[in-house]
Amino acid sequence: MSERKFEFTDIRGGAAIGVRVVTRAAGTELAGRLEDGTLKVRLQASPAGDPAANAELVAFIADLLNVDASAIEVVAGEDKRDKLLSIEGLSTSDVEARLQLD
Numbered sequence: 088m089s090e091r092k093f094e095f096t097d098i099r100g101g102a103a104i105g106v107r108v109v110t111r112a113a114g115t116e117l118a119g120r121l122e123d124g125t126l127k128v129r130l131q132a133s134p135a136g137d138p139a140a141n142a143e144l145v146a147f148i149a150d151l152l153n154v155d156a157s158a159i160e161v162v163a164g165e166d167k168r169d170k171l172l173s174i175e176g177l178s179t180s181d182v183e184a185r186l187q188l189d
Contacts, residue, residue: 101158101175102182108135108144108168115147117186125169126186136166144170152177152185 105125109118112129119127128147132140141161149156154176164170174182 101173102177102179103162104172104174104179104182106144106148106170106172108140108170110135110140110168115143117151135168141165141170145172148172148174152182 105123107121107125107127109127109129110131110133112131114129115131116129117126118129121127128144130140130143130147132143134140145156145159145161149159152159152174154174158175158177160173160175162171162173177185
């Protein structure tokens, strides 16, 4: 992971969050938050850069946040395990509250 801090950030019309994807998991789940603020998500799909993994991630996060999947976009790291997601229509505080993060 780079030295960049992946804090949740408000952007025009929504929030941006950093996500680290761990693939080949037994089940899809939110596995916590890393020290740099990145969410850790375990996915059943493999590998992390596969379009199926990105689709699984977007669907999972949309379900957790109770938003339509079309409101979420992988804006960076589409072919990597470290990704940046844009979430339209929610602030960072909304995201943290819905994910029940500290």
